[in-house]
Amino acid sequence: MDAQIALLLSQDGITNGAIYALLALALVMVFAVTRIIFIPQGEFVSYGALTMAMFQTGLVPSTIWLLVILGIVVVLLDSLALIKTKQNQKLFKLLGINLAYPLVLAGLLYLLPVKDMGMLLQTLFTLAILVPMGPMLYRLAFQPVASASVLTLLIISVAVHVMMVGLGLIFFGAEGLRTEAFSDARFEWGMLSVNGQTLWVIASFFSLITALYLFFERTIYGKALRATALNRVGARLMGIPPALSGKLTFFLAALIGALSGILIAPITTIYYDTGFIIGLKGFVAAIIGGLVSYPLAAGGAILVGLIEAFSSFWASEYKEIIVFTLIIPVLLWRSLRSHSMEDEE
């Protein structure tokens, strides 16, 4: 291996690492606020990539119908209580978000020529379909058992994951797809050659991190989420409903997941079940941070990206094995550091 190849591999590693870092941050956030280990994070990645790809092939993505169906189920479950107690304002809000919005969006997608509207609008439409699914998913799968043990929540999380993979196969078929690059530009600095897509990924990474930082530090809703993560009873006493925190967190997680998918789709061919593997790499990173530390998780993600890039050069067949076996030394390290018996539930 010469320096040029090393640079190229590092660049690959960092690009993928940045995406794993976003996913890792989302996983840590979801776990801190809701205690849910969010396995379906990866499905939002593949849904994001493949919804975008369907736009580019001129099709209306079937994911919109999942949004419509989820919305209808939410309305069916929640409207009765609101009608009974005559909370009209809340009822209108419920119907607006879960019924009107998906239908209007579906109408727009059939009427507008999304294929020719440019990548930015396609990205926005992709997010418009997928991000609201986050809170709906929370409402349907997790809210009824929000106070259950971490283990139960994890099992539900896995159940949601297998459902989403199965549905993904119906929506997108078994073929893998790759989207157009956001930029075909290439920049040469001496030995270093950087392509435009890498810069897009890095720039998106930093803007998203900054936006999240501002949200958590400056807004009262952001503070409410942090408060929930720190002290659940305290948060409830402030009138911060666990359901609100949960939905808000899932909104952010879905946003991060779908956006990661859109960013990675021009680099890697994405199949309906690729997201799981990508999400799990985010997990390995999140575990490096013990599922609690954001900076350690982000650093771990870059490490995972680099190890993956270099092992694909040396032992490409064993790439995945190497990455997932990495979890063993990580857990060992965490285990040696832990002294007290962990809390029981």
Add this chain to the structure above:
Amino acid sequence: MKPLLSSRMVLGVFIVLIAATPLVMSPFYITLLNYIGLAALVALGLVLLTGIGNLTSFGQAAFVGVGAYSTAFVTTSSSFAWLGNSPWAGFIIGLLITSAVALILGAITLKLSGHFLPLGTIAWGISLYYLFGTAEALGGHTGMTGIPPILVLGWVLDQGYEIYYLIWAFLLAAIINTKNLLDSREGRAIRALKGGRIMAEAMGVNTLYSRMAIFLFAALHASTSGWLYAHMQRFVNPTPFNIHNGIEYLFMAVIGGASSVWGAIVGSSLITILKQWLQDLLPKLFGQNGNFEVILFGLIMIIVLQRAQNGLWPLLAKLLPVQHELKTINPHAEPLAQRTLPTHGEVILEAKNVTRKFGGLIANNNMNLTVHAGEILALIGPNGAGKSTLFNQLSGVDTPSSGEVLFLGKPIGGLQSRTVAAMGMSRTFQHVKLLPTMTVLENVAIGAHQRGHKGVFSAAWRLERAEEERLLAEAARQIERVGLKELMHVEAGSLALGQQRILEIARALCSDPCLLLLDEPAAGLRHLEKQALADLLRRLKAQGMAILLVEHDMDFVMGLVDYVVVMEFGQKIAEGLPEAVQQNQAVLEAYLGGVE
């Protein structure tokens, strides 16, 4: 009223049904039953792990894979010709490899919170699947063929109905072993893992060992299932061992009912039959091939966990009126060895200048106290005075920032609570910690954990009945000693609070201690219950026990104890004989409030 069946009868009917099935069913159904049996073997391990031990694994399919590939390699590779390429050698080697992997995975995850094991098993499940697919020696994605059938006593099991008997014999043995294990000393420790780890550790249980034992147990069952599978199919490829099959096994256990061994059979039957049916139906519906049935399984799973967390078995069990068998106690069982109690007046526990700081907060400041054999010492003080913090130092749960605690002359700082328990100190909890669905007898028997030594294997094969008899007799003796004899076979959760506190004392006594630490034993008790408790403590004292109790209620303490230490703001403000302390102005201030 419906007639009650004994659980032996149920098992008997089950065995007859299994034996008779091949005589009446067509080969198609026999094959289906073979798959159900193989899956149930895996799900059974998950019942123990998830429903009872509060752990879980998504990587069981990978252990099935280890079992299958081990035997495939051993029976087909020329490098194992020296073992005669025997399936039984393959079985043993599979179990050995599985144990090694499970021990490594367990060692690095089980010390951490419960959710790290499942995450570790996901990663390991995926890695292993890729390894099966890439390793050339294992045939890559095409897999390995030419696996011979199993030979049992000269009988070649190469027909579906033949291996059927072997599969179900293994499953039956696994069910019986599991039930035996749960009904033993180690089994009580395992059942305490869900919601009682702190208590179990304080009673001398090594919960890390118990967690490791059930993980290993589950892995070995999965490996066995893989071995049977390989010799039934006569070829192996990586597909059945991927992570999604691992998830499906967990679904079987949870949907069937992870709290009972029968749940594993219900769940694996349901999922296997549904899968068979849906795999024909759904691809036609969607016009393409794929595992669409998982969508439905995922949905059932979510609904089960939201609506009926214990799965389907408890609902079915209601239809089957099985009689609950009471445990028999053999009063003539040889009593367990007892430690010699220290002589009256000997120093048992000594706190020397104990200071505990939390950040800038000083919770205990320079506390000193001494407990003697045959004496009751009360540590009293208003709420928030730092009594609980001191209690934690004294019981070895927490280590002082400076100063030390000596128990029988030895410092206990930094020791595990089970080590302290072994030294002869036993305790109760301020917020009662017992296992509500276990009987009073079983709860109390946990206290005697360290007085027995037989392990999980002897328990599974019932080789420890003599010791078990002695342990139960001891538990019964302690229950009688505290006056709960009538309630011995009642579920502990149905007792009144006062009785639950007494139960905790019986449990502590079961460990044969020379010092009892009682944390607010009278809190929340009614007047008569308090009197009963005081009488019991007096009797124990007369028998030579040293007792330290932390109390808030002065009335309870007076007239009962020999010596009182009063705390406020983390410091000792008074000590002495009860009558003297009662008159102390500082104590009255502390109790009544000093605001004018």
Add this chain to the structure above:
Amino acid sequence: MSATPLLQVKDLSVSYGKIEALTKANLSVNQGQIVTVIGPNGAGKTTLLSAIMGLLPSQGEVTFDGTIEKVPEVERMVSRSLSLVPEKRELFSDMSVSDNLVLGAFQRYRNGQRDYKDTLEEIYSLFPRLKERQHQLAGTLSGGERQMLAVGRALMGKPKLLMLDEPSLGLAPLIVREIFRIITELKKRGVSILLIEQNARAALQVADYAYVLETGQVVMEGVAHELSDSPQIIETYLGLGGKHQAILTT
């Protein structure tokens, strides 16, 4: 009692599994009153507050501010201006003092009242100490400051009724005095208070009306200053036995 009470609790029962922690408790708090509930450890005092707040499932009826709640729910109770300062304070220890306070106004902010900055200044004027430490993390405060922060945070929600669970717990006498000064000050400002205290003498001194809780049941009630002289009270709650009454009254 003449006017409709602000809070009325009727036959409230709570059980943990098969153990009943609170049995058919009845009590009421009038507008502008300080009502105290005293009783020994484990009597069910904290359970009572938690049930009123909706933190625990309960049977019975809680009428607050004219509306009957069969099953109180925390968020709804908070938005209807009921605040609880729990025994454990439940602060957000890794957040700053000011962030803790701002979150106290979360429910009002969510309902469209965006004046939390003004409320914040009012709280700072009541607790100048908190203003000095506004950028410090809540976890670094001393015990007394933590209690002030917990009370201040609850007041950010502009409660009609403030429920305090053992506000003097574990605090040094000087600080306890300060806490009770604040309680009296709040009463002057028109806040109604339901106070749970182990410091009986202090509680009975500031309160208008008192209830005595024992093993989950209200065993006695009455005007606070009358109760504080009752020998029975001293025995029941203080657990000192009647013979010490002489010492107490001297």
